[in-house]
Amino acid sequence: MSTPPNSKCTIYMTTVLILSCMKFVLATNFYRDFDILWGNGRGNILNNGKVLMLSLDEYSGSGIQSKRAYLYSRIDVQIKLVSGNSAGTVAAFYAGSEGDNRDEIDIEFLGNVTGEPYTVHTNIYTKGKGDREQQFQLWFDPTTSFHNYTITWNPSMIAILVDGTPIRVFKNMESSGVPYINELPMKVYASLWNGDQWATRGGAIKTNWTEAPFITWLRNYKARGCVWMNGQSACNSRSSKAINHDWYKQRELDLKGNELLKLVKRRHMVYDYCNDFNRFPHGVPQECHLNTPI
Template structure:
């Protein structure tokens, strides 16, 4: 575990240095600068001069917000603290999605439970096809403090990060017939409930509620899509997250990625059900 913590610090420094001199993320900004309410207005509260937002859910309603603009590439994410206690079947999400008939989507879904650890489920939709779930057990208690959850999306790969550690990679393999997300997408965050999120199919323990999730770090590093539908004009090299440093994991990131998967992977669609070749045949294992 000590080695693992050292690696986290090292990767954090490496990632910041890679971005330095290209673009510096703004400090915390008011929520209203980049987002609007999606649903559940009476279940939303703004904190710390509007730089933090609380989403809540009870037996009557959940809540959510979305970005004002649509994006075609970027390095997206927030700091999130999840609901404590018995959060069985409560789902807190952060994701990108388009609104075409056959949509693209990139998901973080935090599946509540009666006891730790939380399960973090990731998924990706391309051209309307999903069913690519992977789940990891978080190695910390995400209800005690804020943690960073981010997605890198460029023309070469989609990478999910937890506190700067890569936990999943989806490579661009259009050359062998695998669809890649190329639709412009909005950023959305929600809290809601579904029985499938509980291993036993239980409904939430509403006596434990209302359940509250908190979001900080509301600045956006992304390319705004001009026509709100097509992402590819945002794949240019003028954006730092499209540079060749971000085309694949570097050796340190790959080592950390494989370490996370060996210790905390709970489910991978690539090893369950029908054969998903060729998209699962990769050094990154899906």
């Protein structure tokens, strides 16, 4: 039996409404969710859209950009990093806006000399200003299997997690004069590129191009978030289901999460901008003085 025209219209509008509220991207499909941004063939989507391969050689790296932009989201992806001697390489997974006054939430994996731990370099840009780097050494080998990396961003806080363990939290401190990411929509990016000017031991160890091509793998990408459509966030609507989700409502870590965060900082943090008094001789940034985990 054919569907009446009015019913077709209703079905279509209901589908659009569901997508605009965007509570979950159900399954990984890199064909559907991303565009290959650069690399001239060095980025490849495989296995019917389920797997992404990024590669780097002496001529170029590669990168992708999500088709959707969000104003608040929880983003998960599983990554297997460059194995062997990866010194000089940088694999990045981050959310970012466009323009000079960009906002970004950065996770960058700094390559290592064989046998040394990978360093996770994190940074948070607000209104075009970064300088909020924190670095951690991973407590496992991220090259032998996939591990899950998460960015949670809501009106109250930003959290970065590794296999469910929080390694960094940046709270909304606008009431104390610290800018927060809450105005510009951000897309999701992943890339693999040559950063041997700074990535490994401050640039002392250069990329060994005889080891190329270097390869990073991504799978199981999921985005739960407030899609940016027609100049506004879907979560501006009171009917949006996303605003009832735990990731959106979370104002701070729970007791277990705070204990894990303290443990990671104590055992695995290797750099914190809030302790770099040589870099900030006139005083560290304001948020470093506030009684909140950052």
